[in-house]
Amino acid sequence: MRKTYHLCLSSHDEVLFRSKEDFIRGFNCFAEAIFQTESRALADGEMTTHLHFGIQTDNYKQVMYLSRFAYSRYFNNKYCRKGRFGEKQYFCLEVNGVRHMTACVSYIMRQGLHHGLSETPFGYEYCSSNVIFQKQLGKSPETDLLPDKSKYKFLSGNANSKDYSGYRMSSSGLLLREDVIDTSYVEEIYLTPKNFLYNMTRQSDEKWVQEQKEENPKVAPVTLDIIENGVPDSEINHLKSNERGRVDYTPIRDLELCSMIDNQYLPSYFKEGEERSIYLLPVAKRAEIGNSIWTATRSGRSWSTETNGRVTVPQIRRCLALDHDSK
Numbered sequence: 001m002r003k004t005y006h007l008c009l010s011s012h013d014e015v016l017f018r019s020k021e022d023f024i025r026g027f028n029c030f031a032e033a034i035f036q037t038e039s040r041a042l043a044d045g046e047m048t049t050h051l052h053f054g055i056q057t058d059n060y061k062q063v064m065y066l067s068r069f070a071y072s073r074y075f076n077n078k079y080c081r082k083g084r085f086g087e088k089q090y091f092c093l094e095v096n097g098v099r100h101m102t103a104c105v106s107y108i109m110r111q112g113l114h115h116g117l118s119e120t121p122f123g124y125e126y127c128s129s130n131v132i133f134q135k136q137l138g139k140s141p142e143t144d145l146l147p148d149k150s151k152y153k154f155l156s157g158n159a160n161s162k163d164y165s166g167y168r169m170s171s172s173g174l175l176l177r178e179d180v181i182d183t184s185y186v187e188e189i190y191l192t193p194k195n196f197l198y199n200m201t202r203q204s205d206e207k208w209v210q211e212q213k214e215e216n217p218k219v220a221p222v223t224l225d226i227i228e229n230g231v232p233d234s235e236i237n238h239l240k241s242n243e244r245g246r247v248d249y250t251p252i253r254d255l256e257l258c259s260m261i262d263n264q265y266l267p268s269y270f271k272e273g274e275e276r277s278i279y280l281l282p283v284a285k286r287a288e289i290g291n292s293i294w295t296a297t298r299s300g301r302s303w304s305t306e307t308n309g310r311v312t313v314p315q316i317r318r319c320l321a322l323d324h325d326s327k
Contacts, residue, residue: 002040002056006104006222007064008091008230010050012314014321016086017048018079018258023126024174025074025154026051031167031180032159033066040182042101045111045127048254049318050231052108064090070156081279083324091230095222099215102189103208103222106199110243114224117253119245121200129200131178132186133193141178144171204240252309257293257319265289278320286320 009016017023026046030053034041039057046052057063072085095104107114109132112124121129130139146154146169154173155164168176190196202208204224212221220226225236266276269285278286297311317323 002058003060004042004054004056004095004101004104005060006091006093006095006108006227007053007055007060008050008227009064009068009086010090010231011086011318012049013318013323015048015254015258015318016051017046017255018262018319019255021173022075022078024172026071027126027177027180028154028173028175029070029074029156030067031175032070032156033063034180035163036066037062039063040185041180042182042186043105043108043128044177044181045108045124047111047115047117047126048258052111052227054105054108060092064092070158074156079277079279080275081277081324093222093226093229096219097212097215098189099212100219100222102199103212104227105186105189107222107224107227110200113245114228114239114242116238116242116247119247128177128181131176131181131183132190133196134178134183136193137197141176145169146171146173203243250310252311252315254315254319256309257311257315261289261293261319265292279324283322286322290316290320290322 017026023046027044030044031041033039034055037057037059039055039059041053041055043054044052053063053067055063068086068090075085076082093104095101109127109129110121111127112118112129113121118124121127131141134141148165151164151169152159154169154175164175167179170176187196190199209221209223212219224239228236228239261278262276266278266281269281270276278289281289293311293316294313
């Protein structure tokens with residue numbers, strides 16, 4: 001019998017995704033796991049430091065294993081990396097009740113908002129918020145699609161492109177979220193587009209908690225701090241503050257920093273034609289790049305042709321995987 005779960009995998013020593021291509025492959029690996037286990041995908045939200053999945057399945061461990069294994073193989077092969085990917089343990093929460101489920105799915109789709117990456121849940125690209133009530137909200141799906149014969153390039157080695165003929169893939173290689181997420185089921189949970197929009201923008205307050213208690217007082221309410229339980233060092237008050245939608249765009253994002261490291265700094269450490277990856281550099285050389293970035297930003301000098309955004313020490317360390325070798 002299927003049960004509803006929220007899954008969260010974190011990776012704070014190194015980023016989960018270094019490029020948009022990685023985000024695309026990460027979602028495809030999740031989609032493959034859903035199809036292979038005959039599960040139902042309710043929501044997803046991926047960030048560089050952690051990811052959230054909302055699913056209905058009779059084997060959540062298999063869903064996470066298949067998704068994680070396929071993506072780890074892709075990432076390790078692409079970046080010449082070795083070893084386990086992500087934190088050893090992931091967080092799992094079983095969810096019971098329609099209102100509890102609504103809160104869970106809403107929080108997953110609000111990740112971009114909560115983490116200060118967008119002013120609304122709909123402004124963050126790597127989540128499923130834009131595929132719910134798509135037609136009613138006037139959102140047109142991507143129409144530039146790949147033919148079936150080309151899909152294999154963006155799927156794991158175990159996937160057969162023929163098995164995915166019924167699922168559309170964008171020209172960028174992404175299995176369309178509206179084909180992977182069970183949008184009809186999720187829309188039934190929200191009942192109306194207006195109620196969906198309300199849950200995407202409401203504040204995390206006691207009223208939301210009380211609604212769930214009224215549904216079932218014996219089941220703990222799904223709250224922001226519970227959803228973020230699998231994410232180390234999450235500052236809940238800061239996440240709640242971000243719900244106001246006031247985004248500070250001054251700090252550089254992890255994806256931008258990774259792009260600068262991989263495209264601007266790495267070439268000087270490798271010969272022409274050699275494979276380039278931070279994982280092929282000794283820790284001392286990675287630290288050298290980090291010190292260069294930190295010194296440039298602290299002195300106010302231009303250190304990038306793209307941006308002069310602020311960076312933090314933890315951000316530099318995870319984007320350079322400085323703690324990876326200590327796992």
